[in-house]
Amino acid sequence: MKHLLAIIDSIGCALVLLWRSAKHLGTLPRQFPRFIEQCYLIGYTSLPIVTILLFFIGCVLALQSGYSMENFGAKQFIGTLVGLTMARELGPVMVAILVAGRVGSAITAELASMKVYQEIDALVTMNIPPERILVLPRLAAILVMMPVLTIIADLCGWFGGALVSQFTHSISVDSEAYFTALKAYMKPHDITDGLIKAEVFGFVIVLVCCHIGLSTRGGPREIGASVTKAVVTSLILILVLDYFVTKALLLAT
């Protein structure tokens, strides 16, 4: 019961933070340099790990499904399976998990240390709302970068799958057949559903991590505690939301 109340409380606080940030939406054009900086930190620096990880996930997916589809003689559909799984599920979810670990933790650590070392108080006395210069540019940046990262992730996964399908003896589906199968059953909304999921996850990660960072109290020890809390909360929210967003998107089509 206590935990439940705490969770409801922090969801409420995160929504309040969102509302306060949204009020400063008009200042976003002026904050263009900050927005670009955040895009760089969120997007560009996450690129290497996203490409490598998703490439291998594509490889493994092809390997495993090749093995199990052999039994039905359905090897030629391996492209369809990898393509849809990547676009609808693994692309957005894996990117979100990576972003929570890399970006979310960094956001919380930075904001928590600003709070602990009174930088946030200094901003408040200067009548510069922290939501405006700290939260808003990050929210805007994640909304731009999540789809980009997800599309790159999808492509890497498909490519990894194609390579494995072609060069693994037991599968031996050449890449032309693989991509024909991939395209045959892929509808545009499969891609956009994945992107919508990625947007939702990214937005929630940044909001939660900013909120936990800004509500840190105490000394340097609490910074570490906040980072842990932010990453764990983000991961739980990603996986729980994943189910509900998927359900909603399937109902909508």
Added chain:
Amino acid sequence: MTNPFTASPFVGKTFGVTVEHLTKRYGKTTVLADVSLEVRPGEIFCIMGPSGSGKSVLLKHVAGLELPTSGSVRIGHFDAADPATRNQVHLALVFQAGALFNSLSVYDNLALYPREHREADEAGIRDRVMHALQILSLEKAALKFPAELSGGMKKRVAIARALVMEPQLLLYDEPTSELDPVMSATLTEIIATLREQTAVTSIVVTHDSTLALNIADRIAVLMDGRIRATGPTADFKHHSDPVIANFLNPVIDLQNPRFKQLEQSHE
């Protein structure tokens, strides 16, 4: 050189500060107990008192960073605890630990406020920032980051940052605690000059009795979260209360029996 500290639309209006029956508790510990103060518009008011007596906490209430457990703090007729007050009153707080923005250079630390509030174009901001840095002999540090500064330099940057804001109410938390004697004297002059030029109200929390006795209009002494004495500076030169007289002019007794006992207990 012309004085760039006249551009702010806020300059000219001054505010007094009224603290009424302010009590602050953290959990069970009472940090401030029924503190009442009246700071008049345009004056320099010094708050003195031993370490841990609640001076910083009191200042944070004036800045609206802490909410009173009971009682109230008003700036002019605005409630200090109300966030909307910051749109009416232009205040600056020099934090005891500096509170510089670690991810920004010294220059950007100072320029942040005028930039965010669009008070001048980039050239105007540059003039204001460089002028403030010059006053505190910090020109050479302009492009450094806070992590590359000494304690006293950080303090000076914090003061410069407050000057750039051209506030109507300036709150200093131990501004001279990390400065050398010459710099302390300069700062004392700055505080006095600012008052003459811009009619700013200054509240200075300090242990520095030279500073307080030289420039304060009035002084309050806070002990254990209560006001022990308050009045015009002249009263404090030879105060009748022995505790306060000793606090302002501590006698160094090399034969202090307290430490004699300590030595014996170690034997």
